[in-house]
Amino acid sequence: MNRKVLITGASRGIGKAIAGAFAREGDDLFLLCRNNIEDLEAFAGVLEKDNGIKVKTFKCDVGDYDSLREVFSQIDDIDIVINNAGVAWIGLLTDMDVSDWKNIMSTNLDSLFYICKLAVPRMVQKQSGRIINISSVWGNVGASCEVAYSASKGGVNSFTRALAKELAPSNISVNAIACGVIDTDMNRQHLSEEDLEELREDIPMDRLGSTDEVAELVLKVAHAPVYMTGQVITIDGGWI
Ligand code: NAP
Numbered sequence: 283m284n285r286k287v288l289i290t291g292a293s294r295g296i297g298k299a300i301a302g303a304f305a306r307e308g309d310d311l312f313l314l315c316r317n318n319i320e321d322l323e324a325f326a327g328v329l330e331k332d333n334g335i336k337v338k339t340f341k342c343d344v345g346d347y348d349s350l351r352e353v354f355s356q357i358d359d360i361d362i363v364i365n366n367a368g369v370a371w372i373g374l375l376t377d378m379d380v381s382d383w384k385n386i387m388s389t390n391l392d393s394l395f396y397i398c399k400l401a402v403p404r405m406v407q408k409q410s411g412r413i414i415n416i417s418s419v420w421g422n423v424g425a426s427c428e429v430a431y432s433a434s435k436g437g438v439n440s441f442t443r444a445l446a447k448e449l450a451p452s453n454i455s456v457n458a459i460a461c462g463v464i465d466t467d468m469n470r471q472h473l474s475e476e477d478l479e480e481l482r483e484d485i486p487m488d489r490l491g492s493t494d495e496v497a498e499l500v501l502k503v504a505h506a507p508v509y510m511t512g513q514v515i516t517i518d519g520g521w522i
Contacts, residue, residue, distance in 0.1 A: 285309045286359045288401065290344050290393065291367030293318040295466035296416060298325065299493035300364055303501045305329040310336040312357055314367065316343055345388030347396045354400040361408075362504055363401050365394050365438075366416040372472045375429040383430050390434035394441050402449065411454040412504050415442050416496075417514060419460050419522040435460070439514045446512030455511035457503050462518025465490040487519030 287304045291297035293315035301313055311329065315322045319341040326337035338356065342349045344367045369389045371382050394415060405411030420428055421435025439458055446456040463469060463481050469490075473481070482489060499517050503510075516522070 283307050283309055285361040286312070286357075287362040287364065288312040288314070288357070288360055288397075289364040289366060290314045290397070291316075293322040293325070295468060296461070296464060296493045296496050297364070297366040299497035300366060300500050301325070301329065303494075303497040304362075304504075305333045305335055305337070307501070308333060308335060309362075312338050312340065312353075312360075314340045314342050314344065314353065316341070316367070343389075344393035344397065345385070350393075350396050350400060360401050360404050361410070362412045362414070363397060364414050364416070364500060365397055367393060368416065368418075368434075368468075370428065370431050370468055370472055372427050372431075374427060378430060386430040386434050387437075390431070391437045391441070394438060398445060402454070405454050406449075406452045409453045410508075411449075411452075412508075413445070413449075413454065413456040414500055414503055415456070415458040416500075417442070417458040417460040419462050419516060419518050422460055422514065422516065423522055442514060443512045450511055453508055455506075455508045457506075457511060458514045459496065459499055459503065460514050460516045460518070461491065461496055462516070462521045463490045464496055465492060485519045485521045487521075489519065491517060491519055 287309045289297055289301050292301045292313035322339045326339045330337050340353045342353050371386055415438050417438045418435040420432040421439045424432040442456050442458040
């Protein structure tokens with residue numbers, strides 16, 4: 283469809299699946315990651331070859347405004363923003379270092395402010411645009427031992443609802459997708475096989491979600507009427 287789509291955290295997991303889904307639609311992509319730039323560049327090459335699209339890659343900390351300004355100086359047009367990059371931290375709040383708290387907040391929440399501050403003026407000028415934020419069920423209900431993560435995703439949900447109201451007169455929709463347990467590195471880094479098995483037993487669908495299922499939903503939200511805005515849509519296999 284030749285839209286210009288920016289996706290953060292596209293080197294792995296959910297962001298990578300979302301990038302693949304938009305590429306198959308024929309959209310040009312701006313893909314960001316923090317560290318795994320070689321993997322992202324290789325993936326971008328495959329997407330360009332398979333789909334006949336243009337893909338630009340950037341190594342950038344989404345929690346750093348100056349780096350994002352540099353990225354946006356190389357982008358001339360933007361139709362869709364997918365704020366997906368995120369990090370988790372599991373443990374008692376009192377055991378958390380101040381630097382860990384700041385890293386969660388800057389990656390998961392400050393990044394939305396920075397990216398929207400840079401992208402929205404271009405969308406307002408065109409009087410069209412879509413912003414989709416990847417959130418978590420913990421942003422809806424909160425999780426023990428994930429207080430910072432829950433607070434950051436609760437912030438993502440409120441940011442989504444508030445910005446949707448601010449941008450509705452400009453014909454720009456802002457929605458969030460609150461994921462349950464999706465099978466990615468994020469969970470494998472923080473949870474043992476036994477933890478994952480216990481989680482699976484609690485999920486009515488009796489399995490973790492896949493990155494492709496989240497990507498399919500993101501695509502559907504991107505195609506939904508612009509009148510659907512300010513929504514936090516949950517995808518969790520009936521869990522929470
Ligand atoms: P993941 O597999 O750990 O991948 C994280 C991605 O974010 C990677 O591409 C990583 O880049 C990038 N990233 C991390 N910190 C960054 C930073 N400061 N600047 C730029 N990029 C950064 O994670 P995931 O499971 O796909 O999660 C994606 C999103 O879904 C997150 O917002 C997460 O909170 C949310 N979510 C996930 C689950 C789940 O069960 N997996 C559940 C609910 C919500 P590098 O590869 O370069 O490190």
